[in-house]
Amino acid sequence: MSTAIERPRWTCALGGALAAAAALPRTVPIIHAGPGCAANFAWTQNGASGLQVGGPCAALAFPGTNLQENEVVFGGAERLDEEIEQTLKIMDGDLYFVLTGCVPEVIGDDVDSVVRKYAHRGVAITSASTAGFKGNSYFGYEEVLKTLFAKVLKTKPGRREKTVNVWGLPPMMDVFWKGNLAGVKDLLGLLGYRANVFFGPGASLEEIENAAGAELNIVLSDVYGLEAARLFKKIHGVDFISLPPPFGAAASDRFLKLAGRRLGLPARKISEIIKREGRRHYEFLEPLIDVYNDMEGQRYAIVIGDVNYGCAVADFLTDDLGWLADLVFVTDDLSDDERASLDKARSARARPRPEIIYESRAGAIAEKIDGRWRPSSTKYHNSRRPAFVAGSSLDRALAVSLGAPHLSLSFPVSNRAVLNRGYTGYDGGLRLMEDVISSAILMR
Numbered sequence: 001m002s003t004a005i006e007r008p009r010w011t012c013a014l015g016g017a018l019a020a021a022a023a024l025p026r027t028v029p030i031i032h033a034g035p036g037c038a039a040n041f042a043w044t045q046n047g048a049s050g051l052q053v054g055g056p057c058a059a060l061a062f063p064g065t066n067l068q069e070n071e072v073v074f075g076g077a078e079r080l081d082e083e084i085e086q087t088l089k090i091m092d093g094d095l096y097f098v099l100t101g102c103v104p105e106v107i108g109d110d111v112d113s114v115v116r117k118y119a120h121r122g123v124a125i126t127s128a129s130t131a132g133f134k135g136n137s138y139f140g141y142e143e144v145l146k147t148l149f150a151k152v153l154k155t156k157p158g159r160r161e162k163t164v165n166v167w168g169l170p171p172m173m174d175v176f177w178k179g180n181l182a183g184v185k186d187l188l189g190l191l192g193y194r195a196n197v198f199f200g201p202g203a204s205l206e207e208i209e210n211a212a213g214a215e216l217n218i219v220l221s222d223v224y225g226l227e228a229a230r231l232f233k234k235i236h237g238v239d240f241i242s243l244p245p246p247f248g249a250a251a252s253d254r255f256l257k258l259a260g261r262r263l264g265l266p267a268r269k270i271s272e273i274i275k276r277e278g279r280r281h282y283e284f285l286e287p288l289i290d291v292y293n294d295m296e297g298q299r300y301a302i303v304i305g306d307v308n309y310g311c312a313v314a315d316f317l318t319d320d321l322g323w324l325a326d327l328v329f330v331t332d333d334l335s336d337d338e339r340a341s342l343d344k345a346r347s348a349r350a351r352p353r354p355e356i357i358y359e360s361r362a363g364a365i366a367e368k369i370d371g372r373w374r375p376s377s378t379k380y381h382n383s384r385r386p387a388f389v390a391g392s393s394l395d396r397a398l399a400v401s402l403g404a405p406h407l408s409l410s411f412p413v414s415n416r417a418v419l420n421r422g423y424t425g426y427d428g429g430l431r432l433m434e435d436v437i438s439s440a441i442l443m444r
């Protein structure tokens with residue numbers, strides 16, 4: 001793992017947990033932490049997620065204990081008790097979610113005892129240990145999932161036929177999470193299944209509470225959410241599959257084949273769905289083909305992003321656009337086990353893939369690119385330079401230095417406004433193609 005942080009592409013565990021809890025339907029997060037945490041996350045996290053700073057109970061509107069010197073010395077449990085009491089009077093919610101920051105966990109506040117007091121009164125309330133020093137945003141996201149699966153879900157719900165659970169796209173850390181989840185719901189709808197996605201528009205706490213009755217869990221990541229999936233299987237007995245987010249037609253085909261097979265659908269039915277959706281997809285794409293060929297659309301590309309975006313975007317550029325995705329920089333601070341899990345998942349797909357370099361430091365990424373494609377004065381040399389950079393807003397300067405077009409896709413994205421845009425599914429692939437090609441022709 002990295003020994004230093006240079007222009008990090010994540011926040012701390014509390015940041016990821018807050019984003020996830022705030023994205024749950026009718027949920028009021030309560031921060032038990034020192035002053036300033038919510039404001040910092042509002043701008044450094046939500047602002048860098050396509051400018052999604054506001055919300056009825058998000059960003060700057062979180063209830064919080066705002067721990068001071070007195071609580072550090074004498075403990076903050078009493079202050080938390082007071083904050084929960086006042087929050088219940090002022091803020092209307094169906095679930096209250098206490099999240100701890102660094103200060104209360106360092107001083108050893110007994111948060112669970114305070115939360116149990118209100119649970120015994122019939123309040124729908126839970127808590128998760130999400131001190132910032134425990135990990136980054138993705139860790140916090142997973143802690144929220146694990147808390148839901150262990151404390152909120154009913155242990156013996158009724159069987160919910162034709163229903164699957166989907167997670168693996170962390171709110172805010174996946175800048176396009178709302179649109180991406182909607183795209184996956186549409187894909188599963190083609191198979192005749194309803195998707196419980198837990199977060200965002202269309203989700204409900206009733207669905208979350210009854211999630212253990214689903215037929216299958218689908219994790220849209222080779223790393224994020226896998227620990228939670230294993231916990232879900234252990235507690236509730238529901239199996240899971242994992243695969244990258246399906247950006248574009250080729251990945252959507254793979255998604256439908258794998259999900260359909262695990263759900264026991266006839267192969268012929270799955271093939272018919274893929275054929276029908278593919279025909280529709282390429283009808284939209286066809287008018288662009290002549291322009292694409294005329295502008296010599298095939299390019300080398302460098303992809304810089306987290307586990308989900310680094311690999312899935314590279315696959316899209318290769319499979320759907322026919323580009324040569326030469327290098328993929330995975331910027332997450334992954335453990336050796338997580339790297340091994342990702343490498344194993346990639347190799348199991350038995351398809352040629354670009355080289356993956358694990359590097360989170362922006363300066364080191366630039367050095368590796370420059371070292372590999374350093375200009376030569378000799379007559380015959382490999383003159384290829386990355387002709388396109390897909391990354392974050394942090395990578396724009398790199399693209400400018402290379403004279404290459406650039407598109408911000410992976411967190412942080414502070415140079416685009418994002419509402420419900422998403423890139424999953426067949427229609428999402430068309431949107432991604434529009435954005436990529438539009439970015440490329442701006443440099444002509």
